[in-house]
Amino acid sequence: MLSTPPLTELEGAALALIKRETALTAYEIKEGFRRSPSSYWSGSAGAVYPMMKRLEGAGLVVSLDESNSRRPRKVFRLTNGGEAALRSWLIDEERAADAGYDPLRTRLPFLVHVERRAARELLDSVEARTREMPAPSEDRHAALVHESWRVMRLAWIAELKCQFG
């Protein structure tokens, strides 16, 4: 059997959004990404529309035309193959354990190269911005995850401030 390449993070996340809502338009998926507090999920049309075309071509989603009168509306649903691909993506241990990409963590080892005051100001600003970061509103699970993440993040920043203070 032909093994399809594993889903990218963007593809997996798109399928997950569809799974949660049963059916979504490309626009709604795009907005879902755009609302995320991470700039990694930029939610650009030029990424999402071609991706949905790819996923449909791979047979992981099907589109249904729900246009009413003059307003276009094309919704995507998961196929059985899409459900299976989503599951594999969700429980992929190697991917889930990856340290990912963290702009603060990236900068920290190099902050010794700026004055102590500038480093402290950066940490203060990051702390304030993290506190102000809006939680996702559409989903209870997402909101809970975001809150527990924020709490851990703030504790880490507090510890870093001691080390750099």
Add this chain to the structure above:
Amino acid sequence: MLSTPPLTELEGAALALIKRETALTAYEIKEGFRRSPSSYWSGSAGAVYPMMKRLEGAGLVVSLDESNSRRPRKVFRLTNGGEAALRSWLIDEERAADAGYDPLRTRLPFLVHVERRAARELLDSVEARTREMPAPSEDRHAALVHESWRVMRLAWIAELKCQFG
């Protein structure tokens, strides 16, 4: 004055590596990325060599030929402009406060769609892999940051396991 576009994360990190070691070859920079515990820093030649060419074209680094006998060796150093660009990148508050990209955090809100047992197994695996993750060896600061990050990460995972248990 002409405002150059802000550095990408890869460019900023490359300049930071050079700053730490004073002078590095493209190969050494590439290996620095490849050794990182995050797959985000893939360290592919096809990304690093053209990037160094770009940075040299922008006047942020200069290259010096240190080839001995038959072995080629081209080292890069920061220019004054490179030092300034690095500093701006390091203390960029908006970038540093970004939530970045975290494969575990991305998946968590959707784990309700798999059986409880599979979700628990995923968290166990992520915990074990995080524990085994090797700390960066080349730099004391990087090792310290990595250790404090790991501690926070493991505490978060423990909390998540309670929520999902």
Add this chain to the structure above:
DNA sequence: CAGAGCATGTAAGAAGTTACATGATTGT
């Protein structure tokens, strides 16, 4: 009736990935 949001997409260009090509040096 104007502006924001919904909804579809495409085009040009930038940047990254994998894979290849070449050759010297070092360790076993």
Add this chain to the structure above:
DNA sequence: ACAATCATGTAACTTCTTACATGCTCTG
């Protein structure tokens, strides 16, 4: 002698970004 590592890059391809183009619908 052989493999791993040092060291330089390039070529084809994929994917994402920014910006554009189009038009409907709702709210003030």
